[in-house]
Amino acid sequence: MQVVYSRCAGLDVHKKSVVACVITPNDSRGWHKEIRTFSTMTKDLLNLCDWLTSHDCTHVAMESTGEYWRPVFNILEGNFEVILVNARHMKAVPGRKTDIKDAQWIAELLQHGLLRPSLIPPIEHRDLRDLTRHRSNFIRERVNLVNRVQKVLEAANIKLASVASDVMGVSGRAMLAAIVEGNSTPELMAGLAKGTMTKKHDLLVSALEGRVRPHQKFILAQLLAQIDSIDSSIELFDQQIEEYCHPFEAAVELVDTIPGIARRTAEIIVSEIGTDMSRFPSAEHLAAWAGVAPGNYESGGKKLSDSTRKGNRVLRTILVQAAHALARTKTYLAAQFRRLAARRGKKRAAVAVAHSILVIAYHLISRQEPYKDLGADYFDKQRPESVKKRLIKRLEKLGYQVNLEPVPVAS
Known part of the structure; x- marks a missing residue:
């Protein structure tokens, strides 16, 4: 496989220790691997930073293990290109698992550019x-x-x-x-x-x-x-x-214009996604990252599941709460909620509306424009004939004979 990073390191991070594996070029044997274990105390993490610098490392990768990655990231940030990776994205072959092998596996995946970095926002x-x-x-x-x-x-x-x-x-x-x-x-x-x-x-x-x-x-x-x-x-x-919030005040105010989004909710949304939307290729990528987009699981030409995947739990929770809150308003999003709840249930409707809220927030921040509601009757205006037929059918089921006459439009 093609080598992307010639001098890199993989870290297997634990509560009390960090196992580091450095991969550097070696003319006689191709590649040289060196492994060392450090404590997670600040003094030892600084020694880890010096050790990686002595090998001219440019990129360092590690798993997002609970909160244990944060002390290591705080020390290495600014000195290397630190890549934080979801553990589910780099599972090794089962069997013979050790901390040293984990560090080697992370370093090898990084060397060949096979790791997808997690989003780490600015300080x-x-x-x-x-x-x-x-x-x-x-x-x-x-x-x-x-x-x-x-x-x-x-x-x-x-x-x-x-x-x-x-x-x-x-x-x-x-x-x-x-x-x-x-x-x-x-x-x-x-x-x-x-x-x-x-x-x-x-x-x-x-x-x-x-x-x-x-x-x-x-x-x-x-x-x-x-x-x-x-x-x-x-x-x-x-x-x-x-x-x-002063540096992010403009974005918070824009998100706050969405119906059902209070000031606190807007602060949470902006704190989770930030103001630089260029980090997400599209609004759909942002929705998938947050865990409010349909999944994609297909085999043999058949779609087996469309369940949402695990994403940003904090963002997903507040978006679903906002979706339930705005369901009682007279807005486009409330109409979408009621339309979906009638067919798919309130829980799925809430996730779908949460998806819409996040997509709207993405475009509001990208375009620097306030929200303009389409109105609670938006769906009725799109297909008026379908609405008329449905209502006539309901009245006929109740035993009424319906004769419609159009109301003359005032000139």
Whole structure:
């Protein structure tokens, strides 16, 4: 096979050690391989960098093993062309597997240009991505805590969630504090309602009449304290992310113009895909990378599966959530969701709309143009005759005889 990189190295990265294999030209025997093992401490990683430099290495490849690749990448970045590779793309022949053989296999694949590099964004982009991902973790933890509060309330015969859509809203939070204090009657707690909740006074009185045990008050107090702490952390993350978003503000504002995409969602999308769309050959490649595009598995001329592949889980999750959120709007994307959900189900419809959202975001950032909605009646306008026949057929099934007369158009 053709040699693409004459001086390269493969790294087999673990939590405590890195096995490195360097391949360099050798006039007498063709190619020379040298293998060394280093610790993952910063001092030893610097020694690894010096060792690779002494062999005039130009390219280094390693597996994307959890988070263990990041310390190694931080040291080698800027000194070599570092290629991060998905482990599923370079499986070796089973049998006789060792760390040394893994490093040799990675180096040989790199030498012949058989590795497909993963996307490693610039450092500013990675910083923003770390912030948005950790904020999402805090938001998930808050949701878990709110669910635990709901379990405690149910165990205490408090049916607040049956009346209030958000038990952690302004009214619900005041009532929970009163429950923890234990000095209020259901009538007094119902009087703490604000806004539209004041219209549900009688229902609140019935819902707040329960049997709260002392230990349940203690549990509620601890859960509410943790929720307050997480709320403060999320607010600090919002401030920090807003500061780090300044270089990407134009892209965030453009993505935010898509219906169903809130500011936080736009920040996550931009933090995951960046602003340089030239890294993706097309919008379809971006959708495939994110894991929201149909798979391609064909054999013998038959398509065996079209399941989506594993992609960027963070990006896929937020896109699917946005798809479910915009399904209740009167927009083109909502019409697409309802059209597909009727035939394929809501889950597949959500993935398809997530694909559309990402393709739209790709073009908005590439063209630097805001989103222009096609309208909820876009599909009806494309095939009006089909819509007419379908509606007539439905009415006839209900036992009606339909005679249509066109409405004269005003001149």
